[in-house]
Amino acid sequence: MSTFLINVGIGLATAAILALSAVAFTLEYAVSRVANFAHGELLTIGAYAAYSGQAIFHQNIAAAALIAAAAGALAGLGLNAGLIEQFRGRSAITVFIATLGASLVLQNSLLIIYGAANVTYTFSQGSLHHVGPFLWTTSDLRVIGSALLIAGLLYALLQRTRFGKAVRAISEDRALAQVSGIPARRVVMQAWGLAGALAGFAGFALAETIGTFGPSLGFSFLLLTITASVAGGIGRPYATLGGAVVVGLAVELAGAYTSSAYQNVYGFGLLVVLMLALPNGIFVRRSAVAVRA
């Protein structure tokens, strides 16, 4: 029983990172109607930015996290202005393929800059803490704590501010939002900056938890991110948080009870099953209509 709960604890730590990444992915989808395949690279950029930054801000983990978020935000803005906006009005699949291309470009640019070998942060993972029945490292606690905090802030931002209202309006209908006087272009841009910041921070948290990472860090996390987003229902930020918890727990527990080598196989298998059985997410009871012809 206690091993089970420890694994649940690890699952929750994974879920926290997954939640940040998936919420960012879903925010991108909400404002631009694009499944951003280069999303994984936003995470990787954040992780590498923090890696570069740790030399300057010696051992200051908060500064590293901020640098990761800032770099992610810049990358998100750049991706939207340089790619997504250029493809406005094109079919969803065309934009998707373009982001696939962008993913190749970014991932390999990072490989050229930082080399193919894995790098490691020098932050201490901290000691182990018993919290209730769970066993977490200091860095797990930091990740879970900041994920909860960010989720709360995001909720307030989307529900209580003008910006949030505009984002929700645009995600319903961009053209209609525009004629209602919402500066759609600017709000979309800001949303991408926000999503990039979330993704950059998630990338830093992911790399810090794993301990060592390379240029394909975010890419290999992308399919899990998409799984969590689909589980929650793409384009719905709050449900995505729930989806992340379900996917994080499912993957960690399945890995713990068989072999961790198969962990991602389960994740991908889960995505296939979700796509076929519940393409609108596990939290909706609408009939599954995936045909968009």
Place this chain on the structure above:
Amino acid sequence: MMYWVSVVTEAGIFAILALGLDMVWGWCGDFDLAFYGYLALGSYMTMVLTIGKPVPPTQYILGLSLPYPLAVVLADIAVVAFAAIIGAVTLRNLREIYFAVTTLSAVSALYLFVQVYTPLFDGYNGLFGLVNPGQAALNLTYNGYRTFFMAVVLGLLGLAYLLVQRVSGSPFGRMLRAVRDDEQAARAYGRGIFFAKYRAYLFGAALAGLAGGLLAVFISAFNTSAWAPQELLLIYAAILVGGRGNPRGVIIGVFVVYVAFVELTRFLPFGDAMRQILIGLLIILMLRFRPEGIFAERPGGARAGGARAGGARAGRTGNQVGEVADPAAARAAGTKAAGT
């Protein structure tokens, strides 16, 4: 000289894969990311059917010593059977991004599974030992065999092209395009959408499996570092350059892109990473500025006469409704059907 033999052979193999992939993407409009898995599976299966019993600690399934051509055929059957499962579950309801992501996760699961489950194809280490099958029987030198093999690849590419071209101009090919351009209209017109797509999908997978069987000889060893699902993007870039839906354009696209990349990146720093960056840029730029490719698909099938002949051949497949000669007709029919 041998360098070019090698380049042309590899380009020819990828052109066969591209012809198969184009049936799914170019004709049916489904962006499939699982196709490199079919090529890999064809390669692995060809290996285990030809290289004989595994020597411990190496382990893999089957381990037969069949003649190479028979092995390729059997391997291809296995590939089509596998694609039949993937296609049956994905083609029915999933479209666009949903289809792309699902096929990608299926192939990623396959990739990881092959990598960690050693009893299948010996995991990371992979398979090796298929060296120039039939060289002794043909009484050829090593270089002579490689040239001969290039001729075999180009011959098969020619056959595949003729076959694909024939299907492309047939009522079946035009029907697929009608489905691609307006699925609702084609459905309203009484088409069996799923089975049409499914047949094309299996046809395409068979070409991918054949390419895999040929690749097994070309590189004579195959493991998980020899392939990754992302490699498929090079093929997509080539199809984009050549012109999707146009078999001749696709073949030219593969040769142009493949040779250009092999040649260009020899003179550029950072080797493979630079190559991947250029592939990514090529995809983005083609999509942005010339999505129809250099050799655009001609309306009503790849042959110029396709549209004209289409009307005359209507109903040849025995359907009660005439075949859709071109997308516009399908749309018109759809509007009519929707109005009633």
